[in-house]
Amino acid sequence: MLPASGAILVGFVVLIWGADRFVIGAAALARNLCVSPLLIGLTVVGLGTSAPEILVSIMAAMQGNPALAVGNAVGSNIANIGLILGVSALIAPLSVKSHVLWREYPLLAGVSLAAYFMLADGQLGRLDGLLMLAGLVGAMIWIVHLGRQRIAVAPLEDKFTEEIPADMSTGTALAWTILGLLLLIASSRLLVWGAITIATALGVSGLVIGLTIIAIGTSLPELAASVVATLRGEDDLAVGNVIGSNLFNMLAVLSVPGLIAPAAVDTSVLSRDMPLMLVLTAALFFMGRGKRNHGIINRLEGGLLLTVFLAYQTWLYLSSQPTLPGT
DSSP states (O other): OHHHHHHHHHHHHHHHHHHHHHHHHHHHHHHHTTOOHHHIIIIIIHHHTTHHHHHHHHHHHHTTOHHHHHHHHHHHHHHIIIIIIHHHHHHSOEEEOOHHHHHHHHHHHHHHHHHHHHHTTSEEOHHHHHHHHHHHHHHHHHHHHHHHHTTTTSOHHHHHHHHSOSSOOHHHHHHHHHHHHHHHHHHHHHHHHHHHHHHHHHTOOHHHHIIIIIHHHHTHHHHHHHHHHHHTTOHHHHHHHHHHHHHHIIIIITHHHHHHSOEEOOHHIIIIIHHHHHHHHHHHHHHHOOGGGOEEEOHHHHHHHHHHHHHHHHHHHHHTSOOOTTO
16 A cells, blocks of 8 residues: 555645646746736636646546545535635634625535536436536636626736746747646546555545545645735635635536546435535635625634534544444
8 A cells, every 4th residue: 555655645746736837837828829817817727726636537537436536526625615714714814805706606606506406316427517517618707707897996917917927938838838737647647546546455435535635635736825825915815716716626627527437426425525515615605704895704713614624524534434343
């Protein structure tokens, strides 16, 4: 099991670095092709930060383990709110005031509920996957529309302009994009192999591995980005990062197993995991709401989110332990 553990560790490191290179290269390439910084930030960068989850789900589905892909999507959403927002709010209370973010939240809530009802029949099929992909296209169009509509209120254009490399040549940008994509493919394949090997050795399901090790690992880029944003006082970016990532997870990541390897959905996903995801999504709204589009997610609420996440992970661990004969 040592080689598999090493594969997971190396896979995570290369996956995160490869995703960063891919986003930087793709963003610079789009800028050199005269795409607006706002459009790049809301689409290329937004989708690129979910690249680890997407590639891991593709590899898991192709290797005949769609349950790991489903666990990755749902588990990442739980980790984004419970772990990432919990830690960020503990560092400093999060002020939620951007009009763009609050108009994106209903979209996330609607998509999350729609995904739950799609899976309520116990199947994740190709039609479900196609509907989710169609939803992804519609969501990206809507997000860009919101960004353009509110550009005078929330200066996202300036923020994205600062983050997108301005002095990178087209050739260099293309090279980083291709290299980043290749690293994503190779590392996700290595990561999934290690995860499946460990799951088999421990006698636990791919779903549980996806909900725990894989979900936490692929959420590390969002954790780092949100913590940095919080330390800089950019609270809207910390919260928006989670909302955008969760939206892409439901539409882009969860659609993958349905398109590549349609299969039955474990009943625990519908009775345990997705209900918790929906509860945390609702909690994000109630904790952050306030008067005149201004609310606070305080340290107490951040601690509560983190406690719920840790309790959930403990629950998964205990429930996955094999039952000894005679007990």
